[in-house]
Amino acid sequence: MRDKINIGYGQGFWGDSILGPVRLVKEGPLDYLALDYLAEVTMSIMQKLKGRNPAAGYATDFVQMLDRTLPDIHEKGIKVIANAGGVNSEACLQAVLELARKKGIKGLKVGVIDGDDILTRIPELVKNGHAMKNMDDGRPLSEIQGTLLSANAYIGAFAVADCLAAGAQIVIAGRVTDPALVGGPMIHEFGWGPEDYDKLAASTVAGHIAECGAQCTGGNYTNWREVEDFVRIGYPVIEGRPDGQFVVTKHEGTGGLLNRNTIVSQLLYEMGDPERYLGPDCAADFTSAMVEEIGPNRVQVSGIKGGPPTDTYKISLSYKNGYKAVGQLTVAGPDAIDKAKLCAEIVWGRLALDGCEFSEDEKMVEFVGAGVTHAGILESNDPPEVVLRIGVKSTDKAKVTRFGSEIVPLVTSGPPGVTGFAGGRPKATDIVGYWPALLDKTQVRTRVRVEES
Numbered sequence: 158m159r160d161k162i163n164i165g166y167g168q169g170f171w172g173d174s175i176l177g178p179v180r181l182v183k184e185g186p187l188d189y190l191a192l193d194y195l196a197e198v199t200m201s202i203m204q205k206l207k208g209r210n211p212a213a214g215y216a217t218d219f220v221q222m223l224d225r226t227l228p229d230i231h232e233k234g235i236k237v238i239a240n241a242g243g244v245n246s247e248a249c250l251q252a253v254l255e256l257a258r259k260k261g262i263k264g265l266k267v268g269v270i271d272g273d274d275i276l277t278r279i280p281e282l283v284k285n286g287h288a289m290k291n292m293d294d295g296r297p298l299s300e301i302q303g304t305l306l307s308a309n310a311y312i313g314a315f316a317v318a319d320c321l322a323a324g325a326q327i328v329i330a331g332r333v334t335d336p337a338l339v340g341g342p343m344i345h346e347f348g349w350g351p352e353d354y355d356k357l358a359a360s361t362v363a364g365h366i367a368e369c370g371a372q373c374t375g376g377n378y379t380n381w382r383e384v385e386d387f388v389r390i391g392y393p394v395i396e397g398r399p400d401g402q403f404v405v406t407k408h409e410g411t412g413g414l415l416n417r418n419t420i421v422s423q424l425l426y427e428m429g430d431p432e433r434y435l436g437p438d439c440a441a442d443f444t445s446a447m448v449e450e451i452g453p454n455r456v457q458v459s460g461i462k463g464g465p466p467t468d469t470y471k472i473s474l475s476y477k478n479g480y481k482a483v484g485q486l487t488v489a490g491p492d493a494i495d496k497a498k499l500c501a502e503i504v505w506g507r508l509a510l511d512g513c514e515f516s517e518d519e520k521m522v523e524f525v526g527a528g529v530t531h532a533g534i535l536e537s538n539d540p541p542e543v544v545l546r547i548g549v550k551s552t553d554k555a556k557v558t559r560f561g562s563e564i565v566p567l568v569t570s571g572p573p574g575v576t577g578f579a580g581g582r583p584k585a586t587d588i589v590g591y592w593p594a595l596l597d598k599t600q601v602r603t604r605v606r607v608e609e610s
Contacts, residue, residue, distance in 0.1 A: 163396055164189040164363075165189070166191045166392060166393050170199075171194040175218065175221065178392075180392070181394070181408065184408045184411065185394070187233070187235050188235065197475065198589055200309055204276070204307040204475070212245075214244045215241055215244070215245045216243055216249070220256060227256065227265075228260060231262050231265055238342065240331060244274055246271060247269065250608065253267050265609065266326050267608055269328075269608075270316045270317065270331065271604045273601070274331055276305065279298070279302060283302060287600065292595065307474065309474075311332055311333070311473065312470065312601065313333065313340070313436065314337035317341025324607055328341070336362075342397070346399075347397075354462075354465060355462055358463025359401030359402070361463070362446055363397065363458070365443075366393070366423050367393045371392050374414065375390055376390060380418070385412055386412025387412060390412045392407065394407055403457070404455055405455075424446070440464045469595040479550055479551055481549065481588050482549060482585050483548030483583055485544050486567060489576065490573065490574035493542050494539065497545040504567070508559065513560070519549055522545070522547050525546055527543050542574075548583075561585070
């Protein structure tokens with residue numbers, strides 16, 4: 158057993174900078190590279206892509222990143238864990254193997270974790286009495302079952318550890334939890350079991366701190382003027398130890414800022430009950446964490462307590478929930494806010510004149526530049542220009558499309574100073590609804606498989 162492992166966290170979401178993982182691999186010591194590509198809406202996007210093309214449905218950014226780093230990863234023996242599989246882990250697996258063969262890398266072991274995607278099993282599950290009620294409003298899933306786009310269980314770190322134990326150097330997963338990308342290597346390296354709750358809770362906290370990438374090393378930080386060299390901001394590295402204690406750091410010489418405040422700020426991110434942060438492997442008590450600076454860009458976290466997990470998995474489902482369209486115009490000159498408000502009134506009035514009306518909860522109007530982000534907190538002055546953002550939603554696609562044709566005409570048939578219409582008419586697009594639910598763990602079985610280039 159090693160006394161320490163270095164786990165770099167190189168992606169906070171699908172669309173994060175490719176330089177995060179590339180620089181983690183090239184600029185310092187690393188045992189593992191963790192990459193998070195998935196969010197709730199991402200799964201539905203991937204499902205739609207797979208519907209159009211059976212070879213799609215995974216994070217193509219992952220393969221592009223490997224195209225730049227795979228020789229270094231293979232040579233240095235770095236193991237990669239990514240939830241890049243999305244809703245098509247098999248296609249992602251084949252793309253990675255093809256890339257390895259193209260680069261002449263033989264013997265690369267690539268593993269895949271299956272079992273989280275339960276979309277095709279929904280009719281069977283509902284029939285067998287699993288209501289999967291919406292956690293926010295209690296509605297049964299049967300109400301929207303026919304409009305589902307995706308359905309995935311948040312599986313845990315032990316599936317990742319199983320794949321590593323099977324010999325995979327690259328682990329491709331679907332909807333594992335973000336902390337599982339860190340917890341999996343710790344379980345594998347240190348031999349933790351399902352009842353090592355304190356240690357599992359420590360890995361949960363470590364993964365939670367790192368899961369947004371550079372957001373714990375100075376990104377999105379309140380005291381942003383203290384952050385040096387945003388261009389070369391360092392992504393986090395977790396130094397994990399067998400007892401569960403860990404240090405958050407970053408590669409030597411990189412930019413950004415890593416201190417107790419940046420770590421605590423991220424620790425509070427997306428927090429429900431801090432004494433019982435629920436995951437598939439344990440319940441973690443975030444209030445037990447002792448956070449201490451032990452050197453420049455080195456923060457130690459210790460003392461974390463945990464307890465048993467629930468007997469259910471959280472299920473993330475997405476579904477078609479109508480249509481929307483949003484457009485914008487820039488309104489400049491004296492009385493910009495008043496003119497922008499008049500523009501909105503004109504749009505609603507002309508639509509009504511043509512028999513196309515929307516209820517108040519179907520309409521959206523914002524005046525960007527007039528304090529909308531902090532509405533009711535900051536006083537709004539009279540800016541020299543504002544951006545009018547105006548939109549609608551409806552189950553009637555034709556109505557939403559009709560709305561899109563009334564924005565650009567304001568340039569010549571509204572008040573003066575209206576511009577910024579180069580984007581043309583906004584088009585009706587699908588609204589993706591989010592449905593959080595719970596499912597008995599006995600209904601989800603994960604499987605791991607390893608192939609070699």
